[in-house]
Amino acid sequence: MIIDKLFEKVAQNGHVCVGLDTDYGYLPPEFAQRYPDIEEGIFQFNKAIVEATLDVAACYKVQIAYYESYGMAGLRAYQRTLALLREKNAVAIADIKRGDIAKTAEMYAKAHFTGDFEADFVTLSPYMGMDSLTPYLPYVQNHNKGIFVLIRTSNEGAKDIEYLPTGNRRVYHVVGERINEIGRDYLGACGYSGIGGVMGCTHADEAAEIRHILASTFFLIPGYGAQGGKAEDIAKYLHNGNGGVVNSSRGILLAYRKQPNGEQHFADCARSEAIRMRDDILNAIHC
Amino acid sequence: MIIDKLFEKVAQNGHVCVGLDTDYGYLPPEFAQRYPDIEEGIFQFNKAIVEATLDVAACYKVQIAYYESYGMAGLRAYQRTLALLREKNAVAIADIKRGDIAKTAEMYAKAHFTGDFEADFVTLSPYMGMDSLTPYLPYVQNHNKGIFVLIRTSNEGAKDIEYLPTGNRRVYHVVGERINEIGRDYLGACGYSGIGGVMGCTHADEAAEIRHILASTFFLIPGYGAQGGKAEDIAKYLHNGNGGVVNSSRGILLAYRKQPNGEQHFADCARSEAIRMRDDILNAIHC
Secondary structure, X not given: OHHHHHHHHHHHXXXXXXXXXXXXXXXXXXXXXXXXXXXXXXXXXXXXXXHHHHHHOOEEEEEHHHHHOOHHHHHHHHHHHHHHHHHOOOOEEEEEEEOOOHHHHHHHHHHHHOHHHOOOEEEEOOOOOHHHOHHHHHHHHHOOOEEEEEEEOOOHHHXXXXXXXXXXXXXXXXXXXXXXXXXXXXXXXXXXXXXXXXXXXXXXXXXXHHHHHOXXXXXXXXXXXXXXXXXXXXXXOOEOOEOEEEEEOHXXXXXXXXXXXXXXXXXXHHHHHHHHHHHHHHHHHHO | OHHHHHHHHHHHHOOEEEEOOOOHHHOOHHHHHXXXXXXXXXXXXXXXXXXXXXXXOOEEEEEHHHHHOOHHHHHHHHHHHHHHHHHOOOOEEEEEEEOXXXXXXXXXXXXHHOHHHOOOEEEEOOOOOHHHOHHHHHHHXXXXXXXXXXXXXXXXXXHHXXXXXEOOEEHHHHHHHXXXXXXXXXXXXXXXXXXXXXXXXXXXXXXXXXHHHOOOOOEEEOOEHHHOEOHHHHHHOOEOOEOEEEEEOHHHHOHHHHOOOHHHHHHHHHHXXXXXXXXXXXXXXXX
């Protein structure tokens, strides 16, 4: 199962998920001059970043919103980026946060698990309920695909719905438990399920409990760095050094802006930042 | 504001929202033979449906999942369908149910309110919280755009999160009230807000209360027909004969399958079904 491949990648390369949230404005000016075409520029930038980070990243998360914002040209760059990741044998998470039901959800599953936009994992939003996940499950079972469902996010607005009290818990506890329960039917050899969850690394005080209750749920963890998430908090959401990947997007893509003459070697800067982040997390685990 | 245009369309044409959830398999066989190309076939089918229903529909809802499922070709058909709706001065709702935050949400807003995929309204999912709506609001304020936020849906799984009890209410009550509150800053001349809500027409017993509490929220109502929603239930979610549109997708697109030789005149069959549905709702309002 794909979750076993991701588990292995973490064991080999560490926990970094490189977020390819590529705005054309992120391209260093000289590079942008060489690739004035949106599709080509974004794709070539991604290619340089991917090639520089392959052995120090667990996986790549491609945020489709950035590509959609450039219309058809952006989506061609999205398609080519996913093809590149497949060619490189990298694990690709399509961050699409779709959430719909019945035939519409079937169409989303087809869209993002086959064809032009094929990825290994997709992210999903659970608001409409657990039947919004159903059409993805046959792909998890039979086609080496996986999903990450939003459980708890690290933004300010998370309090509006995710944190609403219900019974003696909060909405995100209910969602997490349902995901973990459904996921038990889709366990990989590594012990984690192909049904993962997005879990912000805030509220480190309840991390141990969450990791214990959602024992077979692999976490996609946002919020590292710029959003305030610290390596020691992240470590608490892991188990025996695995069980989660940690996304960083701008921190890696724009690392070159913090280095003298970084523009000249932006991909090296991305690699250095990925290594720094990888080691930051590994050190926190071993503390 | 765009909500005033939608209000006027309802007053003129009734409440039908034609759902262009177009699967290539919906094309009558002879029509499909004439247009074997996915992009062209889907676009030409949509064009025939739109031209046959313009004066009997309030608006069109284009479900992007169907188009995404055909990859780049499907998205070209999506782009051309939205361009056609603009050319026809029809109101277009992009049913995208996106839900993300910060710069990602900005990118989605740019993607679906400008450029290749420009629509009048988008649907959004509120799970991540009210800050996931923020980037769309300047478009509502200044660029004649609107949003419909998922409040309560009509699927079985709605009970999993939307119906969770919180305090003495349910999650969807909280969402509805927040939407209505935010929406008060974006009222059109018609009294309704550019911030609307998706409201399934189930639970007709609390319809009057919901319509009263969410007084300035315009509803996009799914679930008519095939999903069990009746015109008399829908009428309870309206106010003075306006304040909502009612989606039907397959009921209209595939109306031809219920008529003898319907395939030969599928667009006329769609028109007849839209008229039947329009009158069904108008009759229920006047009862």
